[in-house]
Amino acid sequence: MQILTRSIPLFITAVAGVVMILSAFFPYTSDWGKFAGQFFNILAAFAFVLGGGNLLKLHLKKISDQRPGWAYSGVVLVCFIVTLFVGLMKIGAYPNPTYPNVHFSGETQGSGSMFWWFYEYVFKPLTSTMFAMLAFYVASAAFRAFRAKNFEAILLLGTAFIVLLGRTFAGVLATGWIPPDSAFSGLRLENLSVYVMQVFNTAGTRAIMIGIALGIASTSMKIILGIDRSFLGSGD
Amino acid sequence: MIKLLENLDRRWIFLAMALCVSVPILVIGLTGVTFPETPTPLAEAFFAEVDRAGEANGRQANVLIALDYDPASAGELSPMSASLVNQCAQRGHRMYFISLWPVGPQMIDDSIQKVIKRFYPELVYGKDYVNLGFKAGSEQVIKVMGVDLTAEFRTDVEGTMLSEIPMMEGITSLEDFDLIAEISAGYPGSKEWVLYAATQYDIPLVSGMTGVQAPQNYPYYPTQMQGLLGAIKGAAEYEFIVNAYVRENIVRKMLVKNGIDDETSRTLASDLDQIPTWTTTAAAASMTPQAKADLIDAATGATPGEFLEGQRRMGPQLFAHLLMVLLIILGNVIFFAQRRRGGSA
Numbered sequence: 001m002q003i004l005t006r007s008i009p010l011f012i013t014a015v016a017g018v019v020m021i022l023s024a025f026f027p028y029t030s031d032w033g034k035f036a037g038q039f040f041n042i043l044a045a046f047a048f049v050l051g052g053g054n055l056l057k058l059h060l061k062k063i064s065d066q067r068p069g070w071a072y073s074g075v076v077l078v079c080f081i082v083t084l085f086v087g088l089m090k091i092g093a094y095p096n097p098t099y100p101n102v103h104f105s106g107e108t109q110g111s112g113s114m115f116w117w118f119y120e121y122v123f124k125p126l127t128s129t130m131f132a133m134l135a136f137y138v139a140s141a142a143f144r145a146f147r148a149k150n151f152e153a154i155l156l157l158g159t160a161f162i163v164l165l166g167r168t169f170a171g172v173l174a175t176g177w178i179p180p181d182s183a184f185s186g187l188r189l190e191n192l193s194v195y196v197m198q199v200f201n202t203a204g205t206r207a208i209m210i211g212i213a214l215g216i217a218s219t220s221m222k223i224i225l226g227i228d229r230s231f232l233g234s235g236d
Numbered sequence: 237m238i239k240l241l242e243n244l245d246r247r248w249i250f251l252a253m254a255l256c257v258s259v260p261i262l263v264i265g266l267t268g269v270t271f272p273e274t275p276t277p278l279a280e281a282f283f284a285e286v287d288r289a290g291e292a293n294g295r296q297a298n299v300l301i302a303l304d305y306d307p308a309s310a311g312e313l314s315p316m317s318a319s320l321v322n323q324c325a326q327r328g329h330r331m332y333f334i335s336l337w338p339v340g341p342q343m344i345d346d347s348i349q350k351v352i353k354r355f356y357p358e359l360v361y362g363k364d365y366v367n368l369g370f371k372a373g374s375e376q377v378i379k380v381m382g383v384d385l386t387a388e389f390r391t392d393v394e395g396t397m398l399s400e401i402p403m404m405e406g407i408t409s410l411e412d413f414d415l416i417a418e419i420s421a422g423y424p425g426s427k428e429w430v431l432y433a434a435t436q437y438d439i440p441l442v443s444g445m446t447g448v449q450a451p452q453n454y455p456y457y458p459t460q461m462q463g464l465l466g467a468i469k470g471a472a473e474y475e476f477i478v479n480a481y482v483r484e485n486i487v488r489k490m491l492v493k494n495g496i497d498d499e500t501s502r503t504l505a506s507d508l509d510q511i512p513t514w515t516t517t518a519a520a521a522s523m524t525p526q527a528k529a530d531l532i533d534a535a536t537g538a539t540p541g542e543f544l545e546g547q548r549r550m551g552p553q554l555f556a557h558l559l560m561v562l563l564i565i566l567g568n569v570i571f572f573a574q575r576r577r578g579g580s581a
Contacts, residue, residue: 024436030383037380038387041373048372096395107394109341111349119342124307131308135556139253140246143563147571157564164561167469168554169271194276197466202454209455 010226016040017224055080086114159196166193238573241566249563256559260551268538270547271554279473282442282463283481286323289415289440297329297414298407302429303343304336305421309446313419314346315471315546316444319478320417321351322543326482330403331365332413334389336377336424341369341393350542362392362401369393374424378432382410411437419444426453430460444470468553471546479539483508487535494523494531511535 016036023033059073085091093106093113109115148154165171171189178188185191222228264270275283290297301320305313324331333344344367352359359365368389371377380388385408391397398404406412410433418441420426426443430453434441442463445453450466457464465474488505492498500519504510512535514520515528523531 034380034383034387037373037376037383040376041371041380041388044373044376098396098400105395109345110394111345116342119339123339124310124342127306127308128311132311135257136250136253139556139560139563140249142560143244143246143249143567146564146567148568149571157568160564161561164557167467168550168557170554170558172272172274190274190276194278197451197454198457201451205452206455209452 006229006232009232010229013231014224014226017220021224052080052084083115083118086118091115092117159200162189162196163193166190166196238570241570242574252559253556256555257552260555261548264548264551270544271550273472273476273547273550275473275477278457278464278466279470279477281458282444282465282470282474283323283477285440285442285462286320286329286415286417287327287481289327289329293414295414297327298332298403298412299324299329300332300334300410300413300416301344302334302336302416302418302420303340303347304425305343305419305446306337306339307342309421310343310346311549312446312468312471313421313444314343315468315475315549316465317343317347317419318351318542318545319471319475320419320444321347322355322482323478324417325352325356325359325364326485329415332368332403332407333366334368335370336374336428337421338370338372341367344369344393354542355540362396363403366401366403367393375428375432378410378424378428382433382437385409385412410439413439415439416441418442420449421446422449425449426456426461430456435460444474468546468549472550473546475543475546479543482543483535483539487511487531490527490531490534494527508535 016039019029019032019036022029023031023036056077059077062073063070063077087108090104090106090108091114093103093108093110093115095102096105096107099105106113109119146157146160148157165174166189171193175188175190178184180188186195219228223231286299289299301317301324303317321331333348335341335344337343348365348367352365361367369392371388373380373388377388386398389398392401410416416429416433416439418426418429420429420443426445426449429441429443433439440462441460442465443453443461444465445467447467447469450464450470453461453464465471484505487508488501491501491504496504496519504514512532515523515531520528
């Protein structure tokens, strides 16, 4: 069984990794990269099925154990199954004009279909609401947690004020009196905000990105060469 | 006072935030007044890159528009998409819509319905724009598209074979596009398009993104990403530039149609304030009264609300940011007061 659980996955990983590296450097091998990429996309499609299966498993278990909040799991499952059914069956979808008599030729999420209705009147308002609620929690956190405890925190606070004000009309109101063509125009809040983002932020982000890239390259080599086997699980 | 602030129920903060956001929305909705925008070089670069797409190859530009976001970020990003499509449609670029996000097709459909169908009904699906829909696989989709686009997309979103779509003729890989314009809310998004498409195949890329993403993408500007729009501020700036461009272009076309020579048309269209005065002079004698009225209307009429969303949303943003600054200051006043009293802060 070790062949199935360890040797074959290691072999596939090594071959796919080497192929992807070669395809990036040698134009002759670009088709190999395409081939490996297509396999990846097939796997990605299967991941949706796995994800769905995992969702069913988790929530069915929660309902069967009657854990606190199990009723919400029931809601999740009903929504999941109904949406899946409506999407797969293309209920209410208009057929493609080229094939008017073939029901399944239509677009699943096309206007007027039930899937579109679910998206437009259920999914869209719910996700927008969830995201909009962040503003309230961020405001509360700003009041309770953003403290000028030391020099670094003061620097962070100053930068936050510049960016918060510079990204709105408040910046123009506060420093609009500085002539835009004068030697001090860089001190206008809207310009300072851009300067903070393009200079200090970029310098810091670049350093982090270079570090991450080196880390990824080294980890990738370890995985391709079979030195790092943690992705196989079970303590390998 | 400090005692009161120390024990402030957070629901008061929630209420203050709700008022800071909702009151400006109502006021702007009722009055239509927005704050003036001064475009930054980033937004100007974004506009210029879209504007000159295809010029290097001397052809009608093929613009790949990737809308990689969902309704949660649509508040920030849909004004960018609307203005982008508006500019491309006005400029006469061919638009190829795709998405790497599962709900991206709805975002594409939204942009098509809101901009193309409403303001450019003359554009033909399959000839001027095409919706290729969503494809699972994140950056791998980009990598495969770099070699063979048809290996990823065999049909459009309606199931029509790509070989039957006229504008897909000659499009085999990413290298056949003159510009990639991407609006992104996270992964996969702008970073993946930079790494696997723009840099590898040397294709110009412009990207609009959420405020959270923008700091991570600044290092790519301007070498690997020629234009960058960050959050609703970037959207408002870009919207402002595109609206001015569209108005100018429409006026110029109307002047040419009414027999005014191209050079004069360009000069006049670049100074729209002159138009009402100019139509009363002898130079406009060849124009009919109706044509003059239409011209004045085009030069001075209200911009459709669909293209003001970004600028309108800067109102709530202003007051929400001011509240945040105020809350941070108040929080620190309490902190220092507690420290002076010797309390544990």
